[in-house]
Amino acid sequence: MDVSRYLDLFLEESMEHLQTLNLGLLSLEKDSNRLDLLDEIFRAAHTLKGMSATMGYDPVAQLTHKMESLLEKIKERKILLNQEIVNTLFQCVDALEKMLLMIREGETPELDLKNLLKKLNNLEKSQVIKEVEQERNKQKSPPKFQQEELESGFNEYEINVIHEALSKGFNVWKIMISLSPDCLMKSVRAFMVFRNLESLGEIIKAVPPVQDIEDEKFDREFTLFLVSKEESTEIEQALNISEIAIKSMEKVKVKKSKGSVPHKPIKTKNKTQFASGKKHQVYQTVRVDIGRLDKLMNLVGELVINKTRLEQIYLSNDWRGLHETIEQINHITTDLQMVVQNVRMVSIEQVFNRFPRMVRDLTKELGKEVDLILEGKDTELDRTVIDEIGDPLVHLIRNAIDHGLEPPKEREVSHKSPTGMLKLSAKHEGNQVSICVEDDGRGLDVEAIRCKVLENKIVTKSQLETMDEQAIVNLIFESGFSTAKVVTNVSGRGVGLDVVKNKIVALNGQVSVETKKGQGTRFLIKLPLTLAIIQALLVKVQEEIFAIPLVNIDETTDLEPKKIKNIQGQPTMVLRGKVLPLVYIKKILEVPGDKEAEELNVVVVQKGKQKIGLVVEDLIGQQEIVISSLGKLLSGLPGIVGASILGDGTVALILDIGTLFWEGISCGESIYSF
Template identity: 40%
Template sequence: MEMNQYLEIFLEESNEHLQACNDKLLELEQNPEDLLIINEIFRSAHTLKGMSATMGYEDLANLTHKMENVLDALRNETLSVTPEIVDVLFLALESLEEMVDIIAAGGDGKKDVSEIVNTLEMIEKGERDQENPSTINEQTIDQAFDEYERTIIQQSIEQGYRVYEVIVTLREDCLLKAARAFMVFELLEKDGEILKSNPSVEMLEEENFQHQFNIVYITKEEIDDVSMKILKVSEIDNVNVQPIHIEDSEVSEMETAQKYIAPAKEVAAAKENEKVTNQQKQCVNEKKMAKPTKSTTKTIRVNIDRLDVLMNLFEELVIDKGRLEQISKDLNHPELKETVEKMSRVSSDLQNIILNMRMIPIETVFNRFPKMVRQLARDLNKKVQLQIIGAETELDRTVIDEIGDPLVHLIRNALDHGIETPEIRVKNGKNEEGTLTLRAYHSGNHVFIEIQDDGAGINQKKVLQKAIEREVISTEMAESLSKEEAYQLILSSGFSTADQISDISGRGVGLDVVKNTIESLGGRISIESSEGMGTLFLIQLPLTLSIISVMLVEVGAEKYGIPISSIIESLVINEKAILHTHNYKVIDYRGNIVPLVFLRELFDVREEHDADHFSVVIVKKGEKMAGIVVDSFIGQQEIVLKSLGQYLSNVFAISGATILGDGQVALIIDCNALIK
């Protein structure tokens, strides 16, 4: 069978399962007793093993199989979750990720993982109690029980009973072994039912065993109660009681349909009624077949390149739509006007669908960071708590693909050079565990990502000193820089010298790569820091790189677009409503003092405009607001946002431009830049 056609699906689903394993393993480390988490990891590993074997990637399948064995022992509670086991499982996942990456790059997925495989095998075998081997735990469930017994166990658990494997070890000098075994059976059957024993009852009666026998016991008693009861029998050296779990997936659909299974006391009677049982099974299955199935959400995987082509075609359509609207307005033809209005509504719906197809939650990037922070904190001997807020925030796929590496660099930087060691934190009166917060949220047509730590902060004097040494700035320039401008120096390429990292308090090197990547996406990065308190890196990114709704306004003979998503309200005010405070012009807007920004002054528009009334657009950035003063409003319009190009990439308060229906170019205002 030709497998290449399934390779893309295999890679995508493999990455999904590996991410699920990583996430759940982090949860398991915090909740080591939670068997549900172990079961979820086991299911993902089991699925990945099957997929890998089907595709012919034997190394991948073999390593996953060894992982699966350890997970199986954990969920059957023959092993306990320890930090060492979690570490080895993380190492195995890292190797699996590398093998999947090799396959994605066109390789065969082979990698020498013999050391990890051996470690997993040692964990699987070495953690068992060799003095008291458990017959069931040395076998698979299928080997230990037949179909009937597995169904008995499953139904008993569903009805609230507990199923244990009881391992009884007699003293070596015990003379009447059969009598002791009989006494144990008699005690246990008072409050439960014995499903089977190993050796068999006949062999026990004939004393055809050494000094140990196993019992599968169904009861409602706790483990400790069962153990204490058996230990009352004399000449018993040791009792080991272990719970037995059988997953739903290990019981066939036919077995699950059996309704004749009685709780523990009725096991014997159930065997005699197998004929009745078969009739009930048939009846239940017929009901299942007659029951209508619920519809499920259907999805299809689409190559991102096809979505890019679709977006480019739609951008052209939007430009032509604007031109048609202008022609319709000029001709004032009723039928043409009606047709253009209908086309505008349809194109608006189409735009929403296309944009939503490209939007994915930023959690696809954030998901990789908990594991990375955990490992790096351990390597640095630091205690760090990672907080992720707003992972559901959606961002354009193109931006998502590029933002991962800059965030990795900033987070590693915060852990390595921002957050102090526990000893230093305690000495400075801080909690020994540092906090790293990763936050994402929408504001207007932008997404903001914050990386904040409560570490040492940035030492401004040392940054300036290092910048002068590296000849990034001159001594005279250093004296005139503000604190914010000084912080921006750490984003310069002149700081990318690894042996000088420790000389800059709080921050290291290589951040120029981060800055360049973010700016190439049409975003910007700013830094806020307080020495001894911590540092905040704020990344601003465009929500989408193409089509937005704007309010068109006029200032003199020029037209500007203000993104609708940033606008709270548009209003007209009297000149007398303008107040003056601290050299700022402000207005009282619904009980809030809102500063005014006059676009005429900001962009040096020279045409005269005398008026007693002003048109104001109230815009927001998070909880902050500002009023943009313009000459007049034109109206709302869908526009294709175009970059100004690399030569005009740093124009203040302008995020791009668009071509209007009449061929005129309108600049798009970046409201976030106007609000401080």
């Protein structure tokens, strides 16, 4: 069994627990009396500790164990929560995230946790209320453990866990498991053992390590150490599994001694590295509602039935039955496509939940007050889109806080609330998802943009004179653009909004901006629900077939070549009284051929409020297509986002409208007044 599959599940669940910790701490920072939040934070830390200990990541387990101890004392009102404790717990969450990212990259999670652990220890001791501390001093000191125990199979962390479990009345069981000689899939049986035992308590140690067990790098036996309140009878029932036998089961006892245990750092290098010593591929996973899987299975069953019908029709020459079966298969494949698409859908909540902590840290760093509003967190998107949209949203939120929202004093001068508003929302609009990032800050300074684009030679003065205000505002998406007067750690280095645009364009999406001086700025992102299957218009350029995503198309029209007018070097046409810039697909993509058409077709595409016309020879028609990647050799082709194999075997290249749009209007003296 491939450990990478379990590793991905561990990482995914661990990141969810980190989000729970972050969101819980943010809420607890505002209201320290919320016991329900304390319980939620404590459970997240406890679960993360158990998972990481089972996987053999001791540094993660050690840190979460210390967090858990501190949180437990806060729950019991033995420690008063203050800002120092909250800040320290946030530092712990950051350290945990770094270690999990190291694990994802196949590295050993080795961070210098000495200072952080020391800070947790000091907080746990120094913050204890005096009366409670005096009472505790009267009690018998906790037992010390012999150094020999550390060298006989348990490390210091495991010793502490065992002591804590015993002091709270738990049993610590050492269970030796034996597999039958004819067991073919050892790792599957081992997984069943882990699953059943974890329902009874917490597995704190496995010999050999979990990775070796899952890789079947053991003979027929392995040993587990289980912390549980259950007795032997319940454990025996849980292990009543085919091809599994309990070779021995006994309670663990730790010897006491008068001496103390010297600090010994935990070495995890050998334990956490994979046996091959190489980085394993981490598989992407999607959690699926069982109802969707049931429907998927039913549809597959219907396909099997129709496959059998086709075989019978072939033998009997039943052409009427063939027509009916083809119709039935058509309906099934349509339903199957929808179900599979729904299976890939993931809530955008997991992206949105990253931002409250980020906003909290940025506002403290910049001395601003911001109220973050999140709407539409249950909106679903394709998993691929979810994975890619996070970074663009980070850029937009950081820019809004750094550039858009004013400091409290400046807001009061403008008769605004000292606390700025930053709203992040998502909603479905047909086959698209609309994501909006909106603030009530100072808005964009159009005059500053004019000066900066001329200074950076993004456009010429003559081009600038032909642009309306919206077109000038759109120049903030150009590479190297920044109006920041001071370069900060947050933004202002000329990297940001062009990255946002390029990322969203690569996702077949669109981004637009609206702003009002003194009132705020609104960025609107539109993305397709899925990147796998889209509706497209097939067009012909010379002898080549191209596909234009339907979501980008505003309308189509025909055009006589003699009606094309050149304005400042840019070919244009007049459409309902407005000038429309034209882009020749043949020229932009350098399509070979010299065929001249008497009448051209124009596909009008739109990005935000701007439109251009793509000139093609023929319109073939609308069709649903499956997007395939171009592969390594062709992936760098400008203006092409993918390919699709049509029903007759012809390959159609899918146009990257975003790239063509920006390349097209930059040819010659661009016309922006449309």
